[in-house]
Amino acid sequence: MDEKINAEAAVGTTRRRLMGAGLTGMAAAAASPAFAQVSAQPGAPAIIRGLPDFAIVGAGAFGGWTALSLREAGAKVTLIDAYGAGNPRASSGDESRLLRRSYGTREIYTRWAGRAQELWEARQEEMGRRLFYNNGSLRTMGADALAAQRATFDRMGVPYEVLKPEEVSKRWPQVNFDEYDAVLYEPSGGVVKAREAMIAVTETFMQKGGDSRIGHVTLSGNRSAPLLLDGAPMTAGVTVLACGPWLPLVVPKLLGDRIVTPRREIFYVGSPIDDHRYRWENLPNISDSHTYTAADVDYGTKVAARLRGVPMDVDDGQRLPSAFLRQQVEEYVARRMPGLAGQPIVATRICQTEVSDNSHFIVDEHPDMPGVWVAGGGSGHAFKMGPRIGEYLSRRLLGVGDDAEADKLFALSAHGPIKSEIRSTE
Ligand SMILES: Cc1cc2nc3c(=O)[nH]c(=O)nc-3n(C[C@H](O)[C@H](O)[C@H](O)COP(=O)(O)OP(=O)(O)OC[C@H]3O[C@@H](n4cnc5c(N)ncnc54)[C@H](O)[C@@H]3O)c2cc1C
Incomplete structure (x- = not known):
């Protein structure tokens, strides 16, 4: 090359x-x-x-x-x-980031993510350290968005399944998607060490x-x-x-x-010492519309939350979590991952995105x-x-x-x- x-x-x-x-x-x-x-x-x-x-x-x-x-x-x-x-x-300074190919109709990013995944796999071999964890991803979305995503994946030959909540519970009993009719499962997704x-x-x-x-x-x-x-x-x-x-x-x-930098808060939730159900080997990542998770690789289950419209001062901003988002994350965890309800937050990261x-x-x-x-x-x-x-x-x-x-x-x-x-x- x-x-x-x-x-x-x-x-x-x-x-x-x-x-x-x-x-x-x-x-x-x-x-x-x-x-x-x-x-x-x-x-x-x-x-x-x-x-x-x-x-x-x-x-x-x-x-x-x-x-x-x-x-x-x-x-x-x-x-x-x-x-x-x-x-x-x-x-790029947090512990982990998600890799997925679902980009709706924006095929260029589906293509890029596929190529990036090949390169991550080759690079981790070359660098002699594990950087990519292929645990798949579960994604919730409205019916129209799901139809558009399926059409793109079909066209591009990207593997996926559409699962009923009962099927999700059968495969991963530790999560609950009862309020949805269908969930998109993308087996090639995963966690990347950041x-x-x-x-x-x-x-x-x-x-x-x-x-x-x-x-x-x-x-x-x-x-x-x-x-x-x-x-x-x-x-x-x-x-x-x-x-x-x-x-x-x-x-x-x-x-x-041309670019704004809204604040994002990340909470890492710890599992009980003998409970491995939320580790990456046993659970895909989960992307909901306002909150998403990365399964536990070595730092706890990551749960990301956002406060719309709050800009981050990149150099001088304090990077301490807010009580408001902590509560939102705890409520989300209790609903989506009931086995983690009440478990301790073991680390936090405050980041910003740079949005065009x-x-x-x-x-x-x-x-x-x-x-x-x-x-x-x-x-x-x-x-x-x-x-x-x-x-x-x-x-x-x-x-x-x-x-x-x-x-x-x-x-x-x-x-x-x-x-x-x-x-x-x-
Ligand atoms: C909470 C959160 C979750 C995200 N989740 C995902 C995800 O799941 N999947 C995904 O693909 N992406 C995700 N992203 C997006 C992704 O992390 C960013 O888009 C990407 O890391 C941006 O990289 P960058 O190189 O542009 O910026 P940065 O990583 O910020 O790098 C810029 C660097 O420039 C340096 N710098 C700045 N100004 C100067 C200067 N004047 N002189 C010298 N050095 C300077 C800084 O120190 C910094 O190290 C997420 C982002 C956030 C915040």
Whole structure:
């Protein structure tokens, strides 16, 4: 795969105006303390002359995977993050995320999720650590949405079943869906480790010769050197601002009204010591319209809840759970997973999504800053796509992109301002 990209990229870059200008402003930035021990291993991909130097800002699902894919394709890459890969403020910094292919009629994401799943499976082998747990997913939805989903899955050959609540109770007696007529079961779904995966991606990137640093990138206002790293001019052939929920702060004129960052609260509920019914081996994940769960991998049963319209201050916001959502989660657990009623909350995470107007991702070159790209707008569903995002974006940046549908959907021109909070598709 990499060799093919390299060969195509060498041709592709001659068609483009990408120039490697060196990362002179980065000398002052510190190597990430978390990764101080990781160094390039023998066999790391050689740097291909003629490719631009890349600076990737943000080591989350968008930036981390893109940095790794670019390095594997032979580019010189520096990955910069203000707080480090998997940090608790980042949207990719929670314990786990769900992987599913049900996206209604948005076939591109069904296709991407399928490809991402193949890549997760290959990557966990390569990285020597378990990152994907294939426990399936149960999803409730209205009759019209279910019909549309079935039509898409039938067309695309994605396996699924539609189960009556009695059948769900027969297979998984520990859950209760009595108020529904039918539930969609997608056997290929699963749980992906989030924070651990982002750390693994950065470590692998460094083992393959990538440079990872802690540093804060801002705009300078100067057209000839538009970016600053910790206050000093920063130059790279191509820079990707993959700053997740910080994007509206980093490029306010471009994305200030294009991405909102509503607060989300996650509660991990503990099982009794000898009760394994809610572990991933014994139960699929559950997606309801306002609340969803990830089965227990090693941190408790995850239950996510949302307060509509409450924005998160990404840098300075307190990340403590609210009594209101705690009560909502406890009521939900008592109804859907009665065996966990009254069990302790063993951990919480307060996150934010970075939602675009139509919940499509945003990937494009900055119209006023040639060579500077923005990549984000994950809208509550980008984590699972990380490996596919890396594959897609690296090819595109190397001039050998081959997904015109995604290019068009993710273009800045396909997005508009947000007037009120849009429901994300998590
Ligand atoms: C509660 C919740 C549940 C979700 N559930 C799912 C799910 O089940 N499945 C799924 O696929 N997706 C899910 N998502 C969405 C997914 O987690 C996000 O879309 C994805 O992680 C976003 O990745 P990112 O790289 O854009 O942003 P981030 O992960 O936030 O990464 C951005 C990084 O940029 C760094 N940074 C920011 N500004 C600067 C700067 N100026 N200089 C240097 N560094 C900077 C930050 O420190 C951060 O590490 C969920 C999100 C939330 C919040």
